[in-house]
Amino acid sequence: MRHLLYSIPLAGLLAASAMAADVNSIAILTPEKGSDFGWNQQGVDSAKAAGEATGVEVVVADGLGYGDVRAPMRELAAEGVDLMIAHASGYNTAAPEIAQETGVPVAIVDTPDGLTEGLIADYTLSGHEGAYLAGRLAGKMTTTGTVGIVVSGEPPSWNSQSAGFAEGVKAENPDVKVLYAVIGPAAYSDAAGGNRVTTSVIAAGADIIFGQGNGSSFGMIQAVETNKATDGSDTLFIDVIGDKGSLDKGHLLTSVVWDMTPVYTAMIEDLKNDTFGTTGYAISLSDDSVKLLKTPQVDAAAWDEVMALRDQIIAGEITVEPVFDAEDVRSLVTVTE
Amino acid sequence: MEALLTAAFLSSLLTGAIVAGIPLLLAGLGEQMSEKAGVLNIGIEGMMLAGAYLGFLTAWTSSSIWLGFLGGIAGGILVAALMALLCVVLRLNQIVIGIALTLGVEGMTALLHHFQFSRTYPRLPAPDRVDLPFLTDIPVLGPSLFGRHPLVYLALISVLVLAFLYRRTNLGLTLRAAGEKPAALDVAGGHVIAIRSAAVLFTGGMAGLGGAYMANIGAGLFIPYMTGGAGFIGIVLAMLARGRPLWVLAGALIFGAALSLTTALQVAGSNIPTDVIQMLPFAAVMLVLVIWGRRARLPAALGVGYERGAR
Numbered sequence: 290m291r292h293l294l295y296s297i298p299l300a301g302l303l304a305a306s307a308m309a310a311d312v313n314s315i316a317i318l319t320p321e322k323g324s325d326f327g328w329n330q331q332g333v334d335s336a337k338a339a340g341e342a343t344g345v346e347v348v349v350a351d352g353l354g355y356g357d358v359r360a361p362m363r364e365l366a367a368e369g370v371d372l373m374i375a376h377a378s379g380y381n382t383a384a385p386e387i388a389q390e391t392g393v394p395v396a397i398v399d400t401p402d403g404l405t406e407g408l409i410a411d412y413t414l415s416g417h418e419g420a421y422l423a424g425r426l427a428g429k430m431t432t433t434g435t436v437g438i439v440v441s442g443e444p445p446s447w448n449s450q451s452a453g454f455a456e457g458v459k460a461e462n463p464d465v466k467v468l469y470a471v472i473g474p475a476a477y478s479d480a481a482g483g484n485r486v487t488t489s490v491i492a493a494g495a496d497i498i499f500g501q502g503n504g505s506s507f508g509m510i511q512a513v514e515t516n517k518a519t520d521g522s523d524t525l526f527i528d529v530i531g532d533k534g535s536l537d538k539g540h541l542l543t544s545v546v547w548d549m550t551p552v553y554t555a556m557i558e559d560l561k562n563d564t565f566g567t568t569g570y571a572i573s574l575s576d577d578s579v580k581l582l583k584t585p586q587v588d589a590a591a592w593d594e595v596m597a598l599r600d601q602i603i604a605g606e607i608t609v610e611p612v613f614d615a616e617d618v619r620s621l622v623t624v625t626e
Numbered sequence: 627m628e629a630l631l632t633a634a635f636l637s638s639l640l641t642g643a644i645v646a647g648i649p650l651l652l653a654g655l656g657e658q659m660s661e662k663a664g665v666l667n668i669g670i671e672g673m674m675l676a677g678a679y680l681g682f683l684t685a686w687t688s689s690s691i692w693l694g695f696l697g698g699i700a701g702g703i704l705v706a707a708l709m710a711l712l713c714v715v716l717r718l719n720q721i722v723i724g725i726a727l728t729l730g731v732e733g734m735t736a737l738l739h740h741f742q743f744s745r746t747y748p749r750l751p752a753p754d755r756v757d758l759p760f761l762t763d764i765p766v767l768g769p770s771l772f773g774r775h776p777l778v779y780l781a782l783i784s785v786l787v788l789a790f791l792y793r794r795t796n797l798g799l800t801l802r803a804a805g806e807k808p809a810a811l812d813v814a815g816g817h818v819i820a821i822r823s824a825a826v827l828f829t830g831g832m833a834g835l836g837g838a839y840m841a842n843i844g845a846g847l848f849i850p851y852m853t854g855g856a857g858f859i860g861i862v863l864a865m866l867a868r869g870r871p872l873w874v875l876a877g878a879l880i881f882g883a884a885l886s887l888t889t890a891l892q893v894a895g896s897n898i899p900t901d902v903i904q905m906l907p908f909a910a911v912m913l914v915l916v917i918w919g920r921r922a923r924l925p926a927a928l929g930v931g932y933e934r935g936a937r
Contacts, residue, residue: 473854489638
């Protein structure tokens with residue numbers, strides 16, 4: 290009888306461990322090389338960090354382009370990975386299909402309604418709170434009274450940052466004009482377009498550019514480096530997602546840096562606990578998965594004020610709601626009367 | 627709206643039209659010669675990209691933008707040589723080979739960029755400009771149109787040179803014969819394969835130069851896939867131009883201006899949805915196609931490989 294009593298909790302323990310899924314390896318698939326100082330690099334670096342933290346092997350399949358990703362996903366599934374992170378909004382159609390076909394769970398972006406328990410999870414991330422702070426900083430530091438937003442596309446996560454930036458600028462100083470320009474439809478690699486559009490926005494009066502563009506953002510940076518503002522001052526650039534500090538020639542004001550390590554770590558834990566696909570994932574200021582980069586170009590007093598605002602957001606005293614729709618972004622920028 | 631009425635902004639718009647239009651002009655002029663000689667050069671996108679990469683690499687390592695342009699021409703010719711070998715000499719399918727070359731160059735340049743530049747993303751300084759005397763003093767228009775990099779003027783001069791070549795020289799006639807009736811040219815003692823190969827190499831050189839302009843002047847850096855379909859727009863311009871270089875110029879400037887206009891409408895805070903605004907350049911090309919496209923006449927032997935004695 291005593292043996293029977295001992296065996297009950299032991300059986301429960303064994304059953305629980307059998308229920309928890311084994312996660313030995315995960316894969317991340319990115320459209321461009323993981324060396325773009327932005328979305329792709331942050332994704333790859335964060336996946337590696339999450340793998341290291343959880344003892345899981347990470348397979349990197351980068352530079353896959355924006356086309357059909359089904360073939361490499363089938364290969365990875367055949368290799369036995371336990372999770373495929375499809376790190377591009379362009380993979381949102383193929384990845385769920387492959388998940389259904391192979392039974393290997395996938396994580397996709399920009400599809401909050403696409404959850405399927407045990408199979409498909411979404412991580413539509415938004416750095417809107419960080420972008421709001423960047424907007425407050427731009428509002429304090431603009432000398433022409435005009436700032437610009439230049440984007441190479443309008444995916445939901447970028448829209449929320451554009452909106453957050455515009456809201457931050459207006460909250461700081463309602464008189465500051467916010468210009469908004471999209472380079473072209475999915476012009477993620479159009480560096481020449483980034484340069485051309487940014488040059489026009491600077492010529493229209495902007496002295497601080499909030500740029501979201503993948504490869505095209507380097508064209509924006511080149512434009513900022515080679516064009517003075519209309520009042521003769523240096524123009525400044527605010528980057529997103531990655532840290533381009535090592536490439537800076539004195540024009541990088543700040544960057545809304547994302548760290549996706551907590552997101553991918555949570556995905557792995559959810560897989561282990563059989564709760565994958567039941568909820569989405571987010572990044573926030575509170576755990577520094579969203580933070581502003583401090584550069585030598587930032588005014589010290591303005592930085593301190595912005596950090597105080599950060600604390601207020603974390604404390605819930607200031608609320609910044611994410612805005613994912615492009616139409617709503619345009620309603621926040623300066624419109625012709 | 628007042629943002630649109632400043633001299634600086636109007637000037638930047640005109641500048642934007644030129645910066646966007648010149649690569650299309652160079653690619654379109656190159657494609658036009660291939661098509662005249664009977665080769666549908668679908669690989670022009672790859673040639674532009676090779677020119678952008680090698681043009682930037684050369685400019686960056688030599689600190690000379692002019693050597694960069696030569697590097698761009700060499701890059702384009704390198705890809706064009708493959709096209710000439712496979713399509714003109716070996717008579718393989720021009721469309722298949724053109725697409726394959728473009729995809730191959732995209733992958734190759736992305737890989738090279740990854741190993742060479744992806745940790746540093748080097749950028750070139752602002753390009754030098756040449757102000758044409760008196761003309762640059764014209765308000766707004768002057769600095770935009772007459773204060774450009776010398777390559778812009780050379781590109782415009784090349785339009786006139788090519789127009790003269792096609793209309794007034796035996797070489798122009800020979801090119802047309804290679805595209806219209808290659809067998810007749812062969813009988814008359816012309817070397818069809820040599821003429822077509824030379825035309826393809828010229829296309830590669832012009833497309834490579836266009837790509838180098840895009841990287842060295844337009845962007846100031848190289849990014850994988852940065853040509854973004856400009857080569858294909860060059861093909862459309864060449865087809866619409868019906869063999870006339872001046873029409874290629876007009877088409878390139880219209881497209882460049884339409885691209886620039888999209889920025890203007892957005893910066894002005896227009897309430898027109900961005901998606902509609904972004905369609906403008908492509909809608910302009912489609913409009914031109916509808917109006918003039920039906921009358922576009924392509925060479926009779928375009929896309930058809932030539933084999934002596936074949937029936």
